[in-house]
Amino acid sequence: MDFRFEDIGPAEVKRRISAVEPLTESVRDLVDAVIRTEVDDTALDDARRQIDDIVARLRTEEKPGGFGVPFTRDLVGMPWGNAATGVRNAIAPPLRPVTHAGVSTAEVTLGAAYEGPGGHVHGGVLALLLDQLVGECASSGTSMPHFTGTLTVRYVRPTKLGQVSLRAEVTGTQDRKAFVSGEIHDSEGVTAEVEAIMIRPKEFAGRDEVMAAIAEATARD
Numbered sequence: 001m002d003f004r005f006e007d008i009g010p011a012e013v014k015r016r017i018s019a020v021e022p023l024t025e026s027v028r029d030l031v032d033a034v035i036r037t038e039v040d041d042t043a044l045d046d047a048r049r050q051i052d053d054i055v056a057r058l059r060t061e062e063k064p065g066g067f068g069v070p071f072t073r074d075l076v077g078m079p080w081g082n083a084a085t086g087v088r089n090a091i092a093p094p095l096r097p098v099t100h101a102g103v104s105t106a107e108v109t110l111g112a113a114y115e116g117p118g119g120h121v122h123g124g125v126l127a128l129l130l131d132q133l134v135g136e137c138a139s140s141g142t143s144m145p146h147f148t149g150t151l152t153v154r155y156v157r158p159t160k161l162g163q164v165s166l167r168a169e170v171t172g173t174q175d176r177k178a179f180v181s182g183e184i185h186d187s188e189g190v191t192a193e194v195e196a197i198m199i200r201p202k203e204f205a206g207r208d209e210v211m212a213a214i215a216e217a218t219a220r221d
């Protein structure tokens with residue numbers, strides 16, 4: 001597991017997010033524009049050249065591999081490359097889950113980049129969002145990381161592209177397992193339901209083990 005520690009506080013986290021998030025949003029807009037544009041071939045080629053230049057500039061300084069999940073000195077995770085939520089990830093819709101009293105919710109708008117059946121959301125994208133939400137729900141509720149063991153999605157009816165709401169709730173726990181139920185709905189009701197078995201890996205028996213894993217990974221860096 002890639003645990004790292006950065007000795008920074010909330011103000012620095014906020015500064016870093018505000019420096020990069022507008023770029024992520026612009027790239028997300030770019031993805032949507034490339035799907036929907038009807039400009040001619042010359043304009044497409046011109047756009048490609050300009051984008052290649054920008055990519056070369058960004059790559060002059062870059063991390064190897066993924067972004068990882070560094071933790072701040074207050075043990076706030078920064079999963080900024082996360083496929084569903086990452087503030088640096090233009091592929092992420094992005095999902096912004098909120099957990100309160102054991103219930104996680106999120107509202108998200110799924111545009112052209114998330115299409116599967118014509119005009120409707122790809123089933124894999126719905127599973128991704130539900131997977132993330134049940135992970136947040138199990139992990140935030142216990143303040144310990146839980147991984148997805150088994151995720152069962154029932155697609156009730158096609159989900160139209162546009163705004164959807166998600167909800168998840170822990171329905172029970174047994175040793176290191178948390179059972180989570182959830183759903184996605186649009187303006188007309190439920191479109192997909194999920195049942196998940198989330199598991200706290202045995203190396204994270206308690207907070208001390210998580211802290212030890214962070215310290216060990218930081219010492220390796």
Ligand SMILES: CCCCC/C=C\C/C=C\C/C=C\C/C=C\CCCC(=O)SCCNC(=O)CCNC(=O)[C@H](O)C(C)(C)COP(=O)(O)OP(=O)(O)OC[C@H]1O[C@@H](n2cnc3c(N)ncnc32)[C@H](O)[C@@H]1OP(=O)(O)O
Binds near residue numbers: 131149199200203
């Ligand atoms: C102090 C610092 C604070 C830290 C942070 C705190 C909070 C974090 C807050 C928020 C975090 C936010 C969100 C969460 C993040 C992302 C969500 C996305 C979720 C994912 O995207 S995550 C990636 C996909 N996921 C995997 O990549 C898992 C690969 N896999 C494994 O890593 C292992 O396989 C594991 C860990 C699953 C189990 O390994 P293990 O060794 O711990 O478990 P073990 O075998 O001992 O079994 C123990 C009991 O679980 C049962 N069991 C085992 N496996 C099962 C399965 N698959 N399904 C159903 N039940 C299963 C057994 O049957 C037994 O049950 P019983 O005790 O009843 O016999």
